[in-house]
Amino acid sequence: MNMTLVVSLLLGGAAFALFNAIFQVRFFEGTVRGFLDLLDTVADHLGKYNTKRYIARIKRERIVKRKENPVMKYNRLVEGLILDFNMPVTLESFTSLLCISFAIVALVIVFLMKSVTLSVVVTISIFIGILTWFVMQSKAIRAQDIENIMDAEDLICPLARDGVLVAIKKVMESDEYISPNIRVYFRQFIDNCENNGYSFRQAITLLNRQLGPKFDDFTKKAIVFEYNERKGMADIFLDIVDENAVLREINARKENIFRKMNRDFLIKTVIVLLFFIYALSVDDFRQYMLNTQPGKLINTLMICVICLSFARCQALQGNLGMGSDRK
Template sequence: MNTTLVISLLLGAAAFIVVNVMFNIRFFGGSARFILDIADTLAEHLGRYNTKRYVDRIKRERIVIQKENIYAKYNRLVEGLILDFNMPFTLESFTSLLCILFAVITLIIVVLLKSVSLSVVITISIFVFMLTFFVMQSRSIKAEKLESIMDAEDIICPLAREGVLVAIKKVMESDEYISPNIRPYFQQFIDNCESNGYSFKQAIMLLNRQLGPKFDNFAKKAIVFEYNERKGMADIFLDIVDENAVLRELNNKKDRIFRKMNRDFLLKTAIILLFFLYALTVEDFRAFMLHTNAGKVINTSLISIICLSFARTQVLQGNLGTGGASK
């Protein structure tokens, strides 16, 4: 494209903009409105479709026992992420969003690489990396919640000899003892016992469901203590404090190991990327890696290996897990 043509195009664009502004002409207004209307209609149809799928899934899960397969694992993973991050999505709407993002990112990479197969491979690797990153953050949220539950148990258990409800009410009098992220659940427990007509067993079981498996042991002992209280029985709660101390020590060791694994992975990845960027300063290497099919295959392989290695590292950490499962 020569200089004369570029200048002509720029002058024509400038004149077009000036005319539109001077005479208040909205040349693209109708087109933009038409495109927005189409997008709004598509979103509305997609929303109705996802709602129908959601209702059908809930009905099916109440009737049919779901088999353990890749779809069940995906559903459990996504529902866990939605819950942990408080996202305003259902499983179906989240999946639709992922599909749309997958298509958009694939198209962008196709334009850059001029290869559909390589673009799909890179997009899959990127999505595996993204999902793994969110799972890693979700695990951090769970670990923080677990720590908050143990802190609450450590304070409530020594006071339980006066009654579990009385102990929780005393602890709730101060904002310092129970973490804000689980405090509403304990307040709801008190309200259920005193104002909402729940029996103690119903209220503590609801609290157990809200707090998760880590609270199972406390809930079981609280029910036994509430309905079968005998002299000296309150000491059964002190075992929970001892278990929490052991669990904290175990989780701290795991945390140090995981931090070292992540740090080593990031360091190795950074070295590889820096070496690659430095090598791109060599003209022949840059031309080979960026403009030949063999170079594009190598780039795709590098990206895939890095993303999948990160996912593998996090899977290993997930298998070791964080303490606090049901006993």
Template sequence: MFEIIFKLSISCIVITIFGLCVMYNKKLINLLEKSKIATNKKFQEKFGKKLRQLSRDTERKATINKNTLNYKLYIYFKDIIENLDMEKDNVTPSGLVIFIASLSFVFSTIFSVLVNSVNLTLPMFCAFFYLILVVFKFMSLTRYEKKEAQIMDMTDLLVSDIRGGVFNAIRRYRNSFHPNLRVYVNEFLDDIDNKSYSFEKAIKKLNDKLGHNFTEFCIIAISYESKADEHSESEFSIVMETNAEIRNTREENNKIFNERKIQIIASMLLIGAYCVFSIYEDRFMMNFFLNNTFGKLSLVADVGLVAWSLAYLTSVKSQSL
């Protein structure tokens, strides 16, 4: 028994590490390129270029036709990567899919061993894949909402003291912005101060970093810096009005979301606690869940139900974004 557990643990660790290496393959290849170890360089020369070419080909094929399912899936995973700020580590949609598949295979294998049923590996793999994907999506939406709030706080602060110019306002309040945004703002100032960027070029680069939540302010800022008239200044009020509307919508939808979250989590905890208690205290229930085919299938259904519940919460959360 100990030998089986040991081999299973090693296999799960190896598969998980494989998934991580594939997800962060671009970062890993860059490290191998800089390595002075001969074997690392050989690996990079033999496989590094092929992995890069495979990533480029996958991305190109997925984005050729915007009406295909491949493109929709590509955008779905791309949004998760952007919201979780995984782009800085060069994570690609295909890499994320392989990592989720690796985790799903590990969990489904452990489950199959526990219930002694190889036939359930595939349905459990699908259930765990869906569950892990929903968790990633939920985390990305939560992260997106926080980043959006940080950007709105930043633009509101700038608009409140815009008369001296957008660039001067950004320089004046740069230490008041959220730490997550400060690094991009300092880069913006450095582009103008030390790299001779024009204001328009620098703030467009900043907009690329912050995303579409900053776009409206960016467009008005470029117009204001070039004209600096009262009409351009009054346009900044649109930004504050938009931010106020978004905050009101968030507040209303978050109330609904929190109510649903408490209900669903409480229900899952009660059902889970009852199942665990029944398995350990009732021999019939233990035999039903661990040895009976219908009992094993009900465990698969339970994982699917948890995934569906989280997906429902995710859909409620996404309505406010």
């Protein structure tokens, strides 16, 4: 495509837009409306299909015990991401969006690389990298939630000798003591005990389910204390404060190690990319890497190595990481 043709196309497009604006002509109005109606119809059918799959999955999970396999691991991973990021979608809707995005990105890369096989490999690697990044952010959210729960426990435990409900109400008197992220759950616990007819065991169990496994120890001790209180038993809550102090120290050390791992990986990746971009300034190297099959294969391998190394780095951190899954 020479410069004359490019200029002619641009001038033609500008004249066409000006003609539409002056005379208010809508050449493609019917086409656009039909396309939007088609998209709306497809989205509606896809939504109904995902709803049926969601209902079938819930029924199946209530009847059949889950078996550990790649599908179950994927489902658990996505459900965790949806919960952590408060996404207004179901597992089925997320999977549909993921497949549509994968197909679009794959088509774009096929157009650029002119190779279906290499494009699929590159697309898979990119999506693994993107999913890993979301998992990394999810771990940060969970770590912060656990920190907020420990802060709340440290405030409630010393006051628990007058009763767990009384202690929580005292801490809730100030908006500064408990994080807004979990404050709503403690407010619901108080309402359940005082206004909604819940027993203490039912209310604290629901609170435990909302806050996650980190709150398990406090819940067990709170139930024992509430129904079997004896003199001096309130000191059992002070063990939680000591455990939280130790856990904070361990988490701080892990955080320093993980931060160094991520920083080293980022620095190495940036060095490789900068060297590659600089090397593209050489005409022969650029032609070889961008226009030949061996060069495209090398580019594909480089992208795969970067994305999979990033995923491996985060997987190692997940095996050693802080926190735990929500219930």
